[in-house]
Amino acid sequence: MNTTPQPLPSKPQASVQQLGNAPHRLMFFIGASNLLLAMLWWAAWLVSTRWQLFPLNQPSPYAGWLHGFVMQYQVLPSFMFGFLLTTFPRWMGLPDIPRWRYLPVGLGMFGGQLATLLGAMGFEAGMVVGYWMTLAGWIAGLATLAPHLWRERGTTWHARSCIAALSLGLLGLLAWGAVLLGASPFFAFASIKIGTFGLILPVYVTIAHRMFPFFAGNAVPGYQPWRPMWLLGVFWALCMLHLALELVHGYGLLWIADLPLLALTATMAWRWWPRGKKPGILSVLFLALSWLPIAFALYSAQSLVYVATGTYLLGRAPAHALFIGFFGSALVAMVTRVTQGHSGRPMQMPAAAWFAFIALQVVTVMRIVAEIVPDNMAWQAAAAVGWLVAFAPWVLRIGRIYLSPRADGKPG
Template sequence: MNTRPPAPHPSPRLLGAAPHRLMFFIGAGNLLLAMLWWTAWLAAGRWQLWTMPQPAPYAGWLHAFVMQYQMLPSFIFGFLLTVFPRWMGLPELERWRYVPVGLGLFGGQLATLLGALGWQAGIIVGALLTLGGWLGGIGQLLPMLWRERGTTWHARSCMAALLFGLGGLLLWFAFLIGENPLYAFASIKIGTFGFLLPLYLTVAHRMFPFFAGNVVAGYKPWRPLWVLAAFWVLLLVHLVLELFHAYAWLWLADVPLLGLALLMNWKFWPRGRMPGLLAVLFIGLSWLPLTFALYAGQSVAYALTGIYFLGRAPAHALYIGFFGSVLVAMVTRVTQGHSGQMLYMPKVAWWAFVMVQVVAVMRIVGELMPDTGAWMAYAAFGWLLAFTPWVLRIGRIYLSPRSDGKPG
């Protein structure tokens, strides 16, 4: 009688088998912890169901810092520490090189959230641990740029974004020490337009046409470098205008950015049938023109009326709609492929992706509603509903051996 050997049990030891395992596992935990605190804080502020301390710095700024410099970078460093060696034909990183990055980002966010809950030293400790994780990650990635034989421009673009992010992180630390709110403001704006958006665009520019070319018959990849360069220039113009509070002139950058985003969507989008795992990438990308349309419209309205319509709606079209959608799509794809499973969208991934679209719309519409605080809390709770089943599934995969028996 033939009997199959028992399936290996999940083990935390497997987290160190590859950078994406450890960093995505930490990112998944950071994602839920960050939004659990933010949801509880919003609900406490709106309905007084329980008491939540008002942290110093202000909770809204702290939320932006956690999402920009701790939660999303957990996934970003996991991806870059995996793909940089492959893009440049270099050996894969050993375990000791990336484990400290993960520990810094997880420990940093945990300490920060404990600080938000009342442990006063936690905010500073969290910033220091986060800075250590960032320096560890950049310290592993940067030398690859001069060790490679050729020139991988996408890697250099990603590194430029990381260095902007490092600058923003240092500004946050300066804010905590000197309590100058302008440092916090600059840190948050740099995190958006100097770090996250250029990096997301770089990865999309390199990977989306590549993925489509592998599965869509007759697809011709289009990814000229001038598009990426133009995005960089215009995003930096937007950033400078934001830093100087020149909101009435943001449209000078945002209208061309809208045009570039429409062009990218038109050229990238496959004309033939495509599997769901590919479709979600392009649906996520379609949030980008809407984001810049909202930013441009807000700027023009401010120039004409002096009223700052839409509030944080454009920012959340970007963060929830674009960043959130592409996060689900890319992490699901990497997880399926690097765990030896078939490339498809599992049901929990579809649930997360569809719910992110709903949450994005809720958060945007909420800016126009009389009770914005309630809409913010509902959207935050929706985020938790969207991601919890997905996080539980991918977390178990990172703790389990590859289904095809290969290492990594």
Template sequence: MNRAAPVAPPPSPMRLLAAPHRLLFFVGASNVLLAMAWWAAWLAAPHLGAAFPQPATPAGWLHAFVMQYQMLPSFIFGFLLTTFPRWMGLPDIDRWRYAPVGIGLFGGQVATLLGALGWDVGLTVGLWMTVAGWAAGLATLAPLLWREAGATWHARSCFAALTLGAIGLAGWLAFVLGLASPSWAFASIKLGTFGLLLPVYLTVAHRMFPFFAANAVPGYRAWRPLWLLAIAWPLLLAHLALELVHAYAWTWLADLPLLALTTAMLWRWWPRGDKPALLTVLFAGFAWLPVAFALYAAQSLWMAATGEFALGRAPAHALFVGFFGSLLVAMVTRVTQGHSGRPLAMPKVATYAFVAINVVAVLRIAAELAPDPMRWHALVAAGWLVALGPWIARIARIYLSPRADGKPG
């Protein structure tokens, strides 16, 4: 008699509470679709002759805030709430500590976008929910820093970036509540890029990428001296300071050393010989960082020579879409495969997402030089949905399902 194959349990939202990355990555995946659907619709409406609500806050600034303080931090907190205890040899974090982070960041973004669509109070409600989620995350991670026996500098670097992010969030809050001038919103956006996201991405890459390569490529020697981070931090803060005072003609003073530093890191880290695709995409995504700094430096030097801001937002979007976007796909896929009991291999849908988001990045950079850039901006925003939609559907189902190997977590 043939036995019937076991029936897999149906997806359940309750499984999101089984591990920090499950909840926060699910929130982040949902936030990607919501954030880019609104932005694509807002950009496309004028070209389609359609009326679309205009938020009380400038839409471009609101887009930057949502992406830097709600969408990407959902993934960042999911990763750090999982890895901090493991880096430090401490017990895993209880669900009652990380659940408020996910609720705050998801509810905060939903309310914010409802505010952008006409429910004006949603902008304030969403901001307070986001602040609550951030506060819960910081309050959970901070005690781990003084409970560990030694000093995990990668954890301290990430926490310093999250603290700067909290300062940027406070600046945005002051602006939205009418307590500060628009310059505070501008500073918040710049702080989100060079004080929060870049330091976190660089720190995680420094900690994890050589480690992953050493585990997958025979004979690979991990190279990750801490002086790389010690040099990167002041250079990033120098670029930030120059942008805050609108000294764009002088950012090359930080951009050229950052170009040299990140190129050296990519060269030393890149594994020679055969390597799995899941590892290759990490370094291919990292390659966008020296490209971004090359564009920043070129922009700055050209402005110093001619006074023209010739490349517009092209350097920023090489960073946002190319570096942040492609590494989001690469790193989240890696963590999802490993923590769901699946093989450490690159699924086809993830390969599609990675290639597609790189195409989107190239198009967004080229859009700055197009005769009708706003039309291209709308197409590129929709491109995020086309590129990441199938991948998000897959990983979301994984977070709602039991581990493939039957283990807890």
């Protein structure tokens, strides 16, 4: 009888190979990397423009447009594709998506942004290479997700809503491609507006409509989820109305869409808010959601003041209440939740996530204030640097998790 002690099986080590074990690992890691890279460039450009501390040339297309494109079509969609490639099969009771289908999405989104930022720094071919890589990754993602709609037995309206938004996003990407080919600045304007009201906002609200009441129902005793489908339909209609008015520069009429959106989002926040004791990782979802009616209150005020005085007050303040306040805060809340749950860790907010979330609230206020103070560019630069400070510890933490095996030893 052999009594020689057998060595314990070695524990899998952290490695880049872990990224291929699940779509959220790959896409969230890429999204986190894109997040810091994009804002590092933008903060450097703002600082350079305001104080001329180091030379940074004005890129073509214009830096402000490029910032909008990168954030809306490369940074946030990396996270969105990661979430949807994970949840679509679960929503519809279908098999998980194989690795070979989501790897091209990640390569396109990461390589596309990297090349685009190199283009912004002076590498001539970067803009075009980055665009085609992003477009290829986007089409790969859409082609992977869309067939689920006709493979499922029932009808998952949240999935259809997300596919509609991603399809509009493809239209916005094509508009940006037209800009790179020499089309008029209107196409850059259209691409950015489609990215906000046709892509990012509908995807965020669709996911919130499906998941936020569900999470609250699982964590708060006696909570009654309220998520009628008409709510999502009305939201879509109002978003399309806002988008159409933006595209024809109907700023004096935006209140027609934005006041109802204010009422609708305030109702969502009120009806969904869980009363009673709740964990922090749930609270942050609804605190993030509270920025949505604030943003539409600012949009409405801006439009009404324009009607009354002809003054375009507040500038980009409403957009940044939406982007940093809602999109940024909800990103931290949702990605932290998915990361904790899918890595076998406790369902709670770690210190780095709390720091990021709280710091983002400060950054949002700074960016809103930047529109009404004399030294606008200095405040914008400070807010961009604040974004980097807020996100850096959180990105480092989740990045290590995606490179490591699950804490509970399970696959995935």
